Amino acid sequence: MELTLELVKGFNDDFNKDDSHVLAMNAVSRVELQDLAINRDLLKKMDFSFSHELDVAPEATAQQKVGVCWMFAAFNLLRYLTQQKINVKTFEYSGPYLMFWDKFEKANYFLEKMVELRNHDYDDRTVKQFLSNPIPDGGDWYMFVNLVKKYGIMPASSMQHSSYSKESTKHNEIMSSKLRKCASIIRKMHEDGSSLEEIQKKRAEFVEDIYKILVICFGNPPEKFDWSYKNEDKEFFREKDITPHDFFEKYVGINLDDYVSVWSSPMKDTPYNKLFTVEHTRKMVGGERHLSLNVTFEEFETYLMMTLKDNEPCLFSCDVGRDSLRKEGFLLKGIYNYDLIFKTNFDLEKAQRLEIGETSMTHCMLIVGMDLDGDKPLKWKVENSWGADVGKKGYFVMSDEWFNDNVYQLIINKKHLPAEKLEILKQDPILLPVWHPLN
Numbered sequence: 001m002e003l004t005l006e007l008v009k010g011f012n013d014d015f016n017k018d019d020s021h022v023l024a025m026n027a028v029s030r031v032e033l034q035d036l037a038i039n040r041d042l043l044k045k046m047d048f049s050f051s052h053e054l055d056v057a058p059e060a061t062a063q064q065k066v067g068v069c070w071m072f073a074a075f076n077l078l079r080y081l082t083q084q085k086i087n088v089k090t091f092e093y094s095g096p097y098l099m100f101w102d103k104f105e106k107a108n109y110f111l112e113k114m115v116e117l118r119n120h121d122y123d124d125r126t127v128k129q130f131l132s133n134p135i136p137d138g139g140d141w142y143m144f145v146n147l148v149k150k151y152g153i154m155p156a157s158s159m160q161h162s163s164y165s166k167e168s169t170k171h172n173e174i175m176s177s178k179l180r181k182c183a184s185i186i187r188k189m190h191e192d193g194s195s196l197e198e199i200q201k202k203r204a205e206f207v208e209d210i211y212k213i214l215v216i217c218f219g220n221p222p223e224k225f226d227w228s229y230k231n232e233d234k235e236f237f238r239e240k241d242i243t244p245h246d247f248f249e250k251y252v253g254i255n256l257d258d259y260v261s262v263w264s265s266p267m268k269d270t271p272y273n274k275l276f277t278v279e280h281t282r283k284m285v286g287g288e289r290h291l292s293l294n295v296t297f298e299e300f301e302t303y304l305m306m307t308l309k310d311n312e313p314c315l316f317s318c319d320v321g322r323d324s325l326r327k328e329g330f331l332l333k334g335i336y337n338y339d340l341i342f343k344t345n346f347d348l349e350k351a352q353r354l355e356i357g358e359t360s361m362t363h364c365m366l367i368v369g370m371d372l373d374g375d376k377p378l379k380w381k382v383e384n385s386w387g388a389d390v391g392k393k394g395y396f397v398m399s400d401e402w403f404n405d406n407v408y409q410l411i412i413n414k415k416h417l418p419a420e421k422l423e424i425l426k427q428d429p430i431l432l433p434v435w436h437p438l439n
Helices: 006-019 021-026 033-037 040-044 067-084 096-116 125-132 141-151 169-191 194-220 244-251 298-308 336-344 350-355 400-406 419-424
Strands: 227-230 236-242 259-263 274-278 291-293 314-318 363-373 376-383 396-397 407-413 430-432
Touching: 006 244, 021 033, 021 336, 033 336, 067 096, 067 141, 067 244, 067 314, 096 125, 096 141, 096 169, 096 194, 125 169, 141 244, 141 259, 169 194, 227 314, 236 244, 259 298, 298 314, 298 363, 298 400, 298 407, 363 396, 376 400, 396 400, 400 407
Parallel strands: 259 291, 274 430
Antiparallel strands: 227 236, 259 407, 274 291, 314 363, 314 407, 363 376, 376 396
16 A cells, blocks of 8 residues: 555544544653553552462562573572571572673583584574574573572672673673674684684683683682571571582572473464473573473463462563553553553454564563462562562562463472373473574
């Protein structure tokens, strides 16, 4: 259809005939669109009261201006266990310590893939995917597990924040530039007929360069550290020369392999009761791959309720930007009524939104409470990692309708899965591409 001047004039005449269109134009020109679109009737129905609530820390942690929500959500799961174990009200793990190793492993993984893909064209989709973001902040549960198994964890006081761990944008740009240069050299060596042994030797030099850059940016991660605390009974305890691995065993002491990823995806290429993995998501050479079991939403929600009834928090991944009122801490379906302002419909089914790129998993958080009316969930209490200045000391309320519409992944202890689901976990997974919406 050609946009003729006559056609546009007709649109304009129709617009001006309706005073509500003019009123909306005047309002939107002077008021923040989201403030104007808020559905205040929904807000009246929400509160921070829950029928089932875990004894969590009084304030949420802050991941700073770094996209490591996946790491902090997992830390929040572990810190709940630590707080129960040592009888303290609050505790925090060191983000900078694990971020250092995460960046190092991702850089090494990138270089590994550049060697593997050295004979692929630059316009190959997988090559472009890696080169577009060589060292991303993002991750998932399995990346966290791989890191903790290899490097352990430590309290926040034992490796404190640096500039990189507070705001990663510029540092990531520098690291990405270095890694792209390394990729270019690897590809040039291949074109010039260098052997794989020669390329791998050069790659080892690159890895040492990356390590040096990271130590300059983060500081040296300690191999051992001292730590002390006082519990709620005023008893004092001190650790001397404890390693990050020993700290995990003593102060968390769970088997991370007991936890599995469960999806509820209605897409055509992710049928229910199948096991999936996503290509190139290990981000650690030799690390365990990402595996996810896809189940119906009814099963998905049931496993979540079982987890909370067993007094365990549950890590989840969602599209946090949809219907999110950040300052007040509300995740409510329909909180922004754009249909009313623009007099047109924006709704899409969940599967359609995933398939056309309207939605994706953008954020990880922790569910630490629920409000049940009989067996029906009404809303959920969420522990975020955006600090204590949003929501209620950093905690959010998520309506069950929002959960249904925007949550795609849960991390569940295998003990909550029935026998037939555990059998599916033993199957060979279906491989999805790295650009899949559920990556």
